[in-house]
Amino acid sequence: MKKIEQLIRQRKWANGKLIQYNSQVFKAISELEKVTFRDGALPKKVKELIAVGISVVNNCESCMQWHISEAVKDGATEREILEAVEVAFEMGIGPAVVNGRFALEVMDELFKKSPE
């Protein structure tokens, strides 16, 4: 797929640019990434699946491409990745429902009676 190749090329170019700038901020981010995604109490594979779910919610295509690839390298099956994506689908609705609770409270205050 052309889009995937483009993402990979763009990532390489931008990272190269940041190294060329000798960006200390980029160096600290790279260190942060390294210490996050390594086996710990959770195996790296599970961490990558968490990252896949977050990438979908964040709509970060470059992150999806990266963390799905990493999850596959770590042995994740197609069905396991699908289920991480499905959790992200469900979680998309979570904040809306939670935020909506306050709307219900405002309505309750304004209508001060049992629902129609």
Place this chain on the structure above:
Amino acid sequence: MKKIEQLIRQRKWANGKLIQYNSQVFKAISELEKVTFRDGALPKKVKELIAVGISVVNNCESCMQWHISEAVKDGATEREILEAVEVAFEMGIGPAVVNGRFALEVMDELFKKSPE
């Protein structure tokens, strides 16, 4: 409800402060608000219901409080407001599902076979 009163008091205080600062930006925002929420091709009530839906998705409690109150003043019923909130619930999931399409493409590329 105490939270609602607090929101209203905080809004009044902050708006008063911005007027005290003689903020031209705040003045332009007030003008923007005024020209947006008036009867047009859509009646103000429908615009307020659109704003209720957006407030839930944005998790802006002060906006929910304001636009639900305005919608009620414009004649919206409890059930109509509920349905605007329900659209927001459903729309919470929309971007996650749309974003997830790219995850499916990456998976398709990596597994290059029919689903397990």
Place this chain on the structure above:
Amino acid sequence: MKKIEQLIRQRKWANGKLIQYNSQVFKAISELEKVTFRDGALPKKVKELIAVGISVVNNCESCMQWHISEAVKDGATEREILEAVEVAFEMGIGPAVVNGRFALEVMDELFKKSPE
């Protein structure tokens, strides 16, 4: 427009893929969509206009394409859709202004005097 066609094609492909996976999560999402967008206290057209406003705020192009098309099928005029989009423009600023209230409180605490 090529982009619109691409969105439609990508949506069909991804939905087909999720059906092929026999995703129960996708089935539940489809049911959710169906029960949300039907005539109720609010006509479907108004619900679609609420969804158009939310799509703009969410920057969900696929959602914009879908809900604008549905609104048009339900009889929405160009001017009505424009006004739903305008509400979304205005609401973009809402959360920033509301969030900024806390910044004003922090400033008030730190400067503890009338504005300069």
Place this chain on the structure above:
Amino acid sequence: MKKIEQLIRQRKWANGKLIQYNSQVFKAISELEKVTFRDGALPKKVKELIAVGISVVNNCESCMQWHISEAVKDGATEREILEAVEVAFEMGIGPAVVNGRFALEVMDELFKKSPE
């Protein structure tokens, strides 16, 4: 903790209200939640950990409270939950870095020379 109890009470109240309204949208959301969080290719515990990570990124406190509790019921240890939270920390920076790539491209275009 008082805040946690409040969240739980608010969730119960709001869900009760939605049932009282006989909201078909809420019913479909409940079904969606049920089919998402059950053992599949991934055990429910891993799905809950993915949801914990997403809750942090989404700043959904009610979701954090729920999914951390569920993860603990499913046997997750404190350290495992911490690592899910740590992935969310790292992923917070992901989109900013990815978005920033375009800023680098614009700079490249404008300065059309090697970095200073």
Place this chain on the structure above:
Amino acid sequence: MKKIEQLIRQRKWANGKLIQYNSQVFKAISELEKVTFRDGALPKKVKELIAVGISVVNNCESCMQWHISEAVKDGATEREILEAVEVAFEMGIGPAVVNGRFALEVMDELFKKSPE
């Protein structure tokens, strides 16, 4: 770069369309923009750099293109723009870390003991 030219062309087309619609909302937004980005206590250049940082966090490519160009016109150097982008990188992580504090509180409640 083709993408930058496309953004500029799309912006011109959309603005032209909104003027053609005689959108009062668009007029108010233009006024808002004008009063915001002018020399004040902060020089316009610094305001443009703040806008660059926000554009990266918001993933608004059209905004990045515009505000970087404006900053350059106002005399910003490549290194100054880079540092505004770097602040945005760092700030991407801020909300995740702050949100995660509540996750730590929930964990504290559930494990009610010193960390493992």
Place this chain on the structure above:
Amino acid sequence: MKKIEQLIRQRKWANGKLIQYNSQVFKAISELEKVTFRDGALPKKVKELIAVGISVVNNCESCMQWHISEAVKDGATEREILEAVEVAFEMGIGPAVVNGRFALEVMDELFKKSPE
């Protein structure tokens, strides 16, 4: 103000907890913060003002409290902070307007005629 004190206390508690966990991820984040907010091509004060603007857009109250305080320590005046907040107000509307451009394209396609 009680809320500000609470934020500060919560931040201290959470940071202490993360240190107690010996979180390597938290250490990397602290390093990242340190290298970002120091004098460079831009003085630290300007970086703090950029961070104030981003905090408002991100609705990160703890970040607002921190970066406004830091900006004041670095010599920022009340009016300078206000103007950073005003830029954030204006930028709230930016993405909505940019996202809305696609809505205009879809409308253009569907109505294929000059505006009503």
